[in-house]
Amino acid sequence: MPTTLHIATRKGVFQVTRQGASWKIASAHFLGDNMSIVTPDPRDGSLHVALDLGHFGVKLHRSRDDGATWEERPAPAFPKQPDDIVSVDGFGKPLPWKVTKIWALEPGHASEPGVLWCGTIPGGLFHSTDGGDSWNFVQSLWDHPLRKNWFGGGADLPGIHSICVHPANPKHITVGVSCGGVWVTRDGGATWDCQADGMRAEFMPPERMGDPSIQDPHRVVQCRGNPDHLWAQHHNGIFRTTDCAKSWHELTNVLPSPFGFAVAVHPADPLTAWFIPAIKDERRIPVDGKLVVTRTRDGGKSVETLRAGLPQEHAYDIVYRHALDIDAVGTTLAFGSTTGSLYVSENQGDDWQCVAEHLPPIHGVRFG
Amino acid sequence: MPRIVFTPNVQRHLACPPAHVDGDTVRAALDAYFRAHPRSRSYVLDEQDALRPHMVIFVDNEPINDRVKLSDALRPSSELFVMQALSGGSR
Numbered sequence: 001m002p003t004t005l006h007i008a009t010r011k012g013v014f015q016v017t018r019q020g021a022s023w024k025i026a027s028a029h030f031l032g033d034n035m036s037i038v039t040p041d042p043r044d045g046s047l048h049v050a051l052d053l054g055h056f057g058v059k060l061h062r063s064r065d066d067g068a069t070w071e072e073r074p075a076p077a078f079p080k081q082p083d084d085i086v087s088v089d090g091f092g093k094p095l096p097w098k099v100t101k102i103w104a105l106e107p108g109h110a111s112e113p114g115v116l117w118c119g120t121i122p123g124g125l126f127h128s129t130d131g132g133d134s135w136n137f138v139q140s141l142w143d144h145p146l147r148k149n150w151f152g153g154g155a156d157l158p159g160i161h162s163i164c165v166h167p168a169n170p171k172h173i174t175v176g177v178s179c180g181g182v183w184v185t186r187d188g189g190a191t192w193d194c195q196a197d198g199m200r201a202e203f204m205p206p207e208r209m210g211d212p213s214i215q216d217p218h219r220v221v222q223c224r225g226n227p228d229h230l231w232a233q234h235h236n237g238i239f240r241t242t243d244c245a246k247s248w249h250e251l252t253n254v255l256p257s258p259f260g261f262a263v264a265v266h267p268a269d270p271l272t273a274w275f276i277p278a279i280k281d282e283r284r285i286p287v288d289g290k291l292v293v294t295r296t297r298d299g300g301k302s303v304e305t306l307r308a309g310l311p312q313e314h315a316y317d318i319v320y321r322h323a324l325d326i327d328a329v330g331t332t333l334a335f336g337s338t339t340g341s342l343y344v345s346e347n348q349g350d351d352w353q354c355v356a357e358h359l360p361p362i363h364g365v366r367f368g
Numbered sequence: 369m370p371r372i373v374f375t376p377n378v379q380r381h382l383a384c385p386p387a388h389v390d391g392d393t394v395r396a397a398l399d400a401y402f403r404a405h406p407r408s409r410s411y412v413l414d415e416q417d418a419l420r421p422h423m424v425i426f427v428d429n430e431p432i433n434d435r436v437k438l439s440d441a442l443r444p445s446s447e448l449f450v451m452q453a454l455s456g457g458s459r
Contacts, residue, residue, distance in 0.1 A: 055422045055452040056378060056411040072382070073409070077415035098414045 002327040002367045005334050006047065007342060008038035010145040011360035013049050015067055016098040016342065021345050023355045037322065039105040040368030041131075043113050047368065048132060050075075050102035058102050060119075062132055075099065076118050076126035084288075086118040089158060090214060095122050101155070104322075106163040109170030117173065119160025123150050125175060127189060138189045141175075146194050146213040150180035153216045153235065154319055161321055164222035164230065174230065174245055176220035181212045182232065183246050198248035202236045203281075218261045221273075229270030233263040233321070238275060240300055251300040256287040262324035264333060271299040274326070274349055276319040276335060284318050291315040293335070293349050309352035310343065317341055322364040336362030370397050370446040376406075377452055384450075388441060395438035397448060404459050412450055424453045 005016040005023065012031040014292045016023050028199035030051065036058075037050040047067060051059040061070045079099035081087060089095045101121040108115025118126040118135065125138040139145060155178070162176030170187035174195075181196035194211035204214060216235035223229040232239045232248065237258040239248040251258065259280030266272035275294045278284050286292070290313070293306045311317075317337030324335040333349055340359035343352045370391060374384035384405060386429040391397030402409040414420055419435040426432070432440040444450070 053381070053411075055420065056381060057414065057420055059410075060383075075410065077410075081416055096416065098416060249439075 001346070002332055004323075004368050005342075005344070006038040006040055006364075006366045006368050007336055007359065007362060008035040008049065008322075008364035009336075009340070009360040009362050010034050011124060013038050013067075014359065016179065016256045022353065023342075025356060025359075027067060029070065030061075036102050036363055037105045038364050038366055039107070039168065041107045041116075042368070043107055043110060043130070046131065048105055048116070049079045050105060052101055058099050058183070059175055060102065060105075060132060073132045074134060075102065075198070076120060076124065076137070078124055079137055079139075089122070090149040093151070093156075096158055097124075098122070099124060100157070101159065103159045103161045104163045106165060108169075109165050112170050115170070117163045117165070119163055119175065121152075121155050121159035122157035123147065123159060123177065125160055125163075125189070140190055141183065141185075141192050144192050144194075146259075149211070149213040150177060151214070153178035153218075162217070162220040164220060166222070166227050167224050170228065174203065174220065174222060174365055176217045176232065178218060178235075179214055179216040181215040182217055182248075184245055194272055195245040196248060197246070198241075199232070199234055199239055200236050200250060219263050221265045223265045223267065223270035225268035226270040229265070231263050231265050233260050233275055235259070235281070238263070238300065240273075240298075242270075249300075251296075251303070254294070254300075254303050256290075256292065256294075256305065260319070261321040262319045262335065264324050265324040266330040267326065267328060268330055269297075272330070272348075273300075275303075276324060278318055285316050286318075289314045289316065291317050291337070293333075293345075293352075295349050306345075306349045306352075308350060309345075309354065314323060320363055322366075323362050325365045325367050327367045332367070334365050336365045338362065370442045370448060371449065372397060372401050372448045374450045375452050380448075381411065382407050384411075387434055392442055393425075393438065394427065394432055394434075394440045394442065394448065397442055398438065416448060422453045422455050424451050425449065426451065 003018045007014040015027045017026040034052040039048045047063045083095040087095045104119030114131045117129040126135040164174040166172035175183045185248045196215040199215040217232040226242040238251040257277040264274045292309045334344045369388040373386045389400035
């Protein structure tokens with residue numbers, strides 16, 4: 001059973017530990033600072049956090065002693081934008097080559113200690129081989145002609161929020177983009193293919209609804225034990241692939257709503273996944289004011305609603321894309337909400353315990 | 369020699385002590401400061417070397433005009449105040 005949770009919030013990062021039969025907040029760091037991501041690296045025990053300092057820009061800090069001390073490391077940055085290049089997004093809006101948010105930070109493969117991948121708004125992907133001491137811009141993805149189709153989804157500009165490292169192949173990386181589809185490299189980032197066939201974008205004119213390069217997967221996760229299986233909580237529904245993103249299939253009849261941001265997949269059973277639904281599009285509140293988690297155990301043929309321990313009246317919690325996590329064995333789940341509530345389930349979502357109700361808005365939850 | 373002073377609010381993140389620096393433009397003065405205090409660069413400028421959107425620099429009590437090339441001229445007696453703008457503080 002896991003014993004530590006790391007929580008990134010709008011006003012600091014918190015460590016939550018299992019004490020006896022319950023989970024308690026054990027420490028707080030960077031109080032008052034906007035934290036966009038927290039990422040524990042199980043390979044070396046380091047802990048990485050991304051700060052979004054409104055005035056002073058995005059920053060990265062790393063701890064190698066469980067948060068006792070922190071050191072600022074360089075944040076990823078775009079190369080100099082040539083004067084003769086006009087950079088716009090898919091809608092023609094200016095897209096400066098400037099990192100405005102660190103939106104994904106993932107350890108590389110176990111066989112590549114020190115490798116980190118970082119996704120940003122406005123859509124730059126970065127790669128580190130030294131544990132975050134320096135970053136290389138993945139020019140190949142940025143230069144891909146279809147990248148210029150990307151546009152913002154929620155945020156003003158497009159962004160990379162999901163990075164899945166194939167458990168059997170360190171060079172096989174799957175990336176989720178809002179809005180820009182799902183992108184796959186099998187050669188460590190030298191070449192990329194957009195692989196979102198089957199996804200459906202209601203926010204586009206009818207003839208472009210199926211365009212892979214403008215899809216809005218809110219979150220993409222990969223089953224570690226069966227990595228051909230990935231799940232995507234998309235702006236317009238829940239999609240699943242069983243052929244490593246070559247084709248995606250939409251779940252139908254998902255109640256109470258197919259809209260949401262977060263998804264978690266069981267680490268060994270690719271048919272089991274969890275979601276946290278809300279009313280689409282811009283309203284973004286739980287259906288009927290009831291906070292629920294949904295779960296499928298059969299690859300999406302059926303979806304059950306889990307509500308034991310969750311507030312069932314006047315609850316307006318939204319759970320962001322990085323704020324739901326599952327432990328390494330697939331038993332314990334945790335999620336945090338925009339209203340600062342944190343919940344843990346130790347039986348796959350059947351029952352939930354409220355750990356905190358008054359944290360700042362929660363951006364990210366990770367077991368570590 | 370122009371003098372640079374930083375907002376006290378940045379000192380929580382890193383030390384940016386006041387300093388006298390060579391330079392006849394805002395760019396030249398900042399570059400001189402950043403050579404001595406390299407970590408402070410990314411707190412003031414973005415990766416395209418423009419002033420961050422929610423930062424402001426006053427030269428002799430007036431905000432600079434050129435936020436991109438930082439070409440505003442300095443006198444040897446100029447004082448630069450590197451401040452937070454009130455925008456961008458709602459996070």
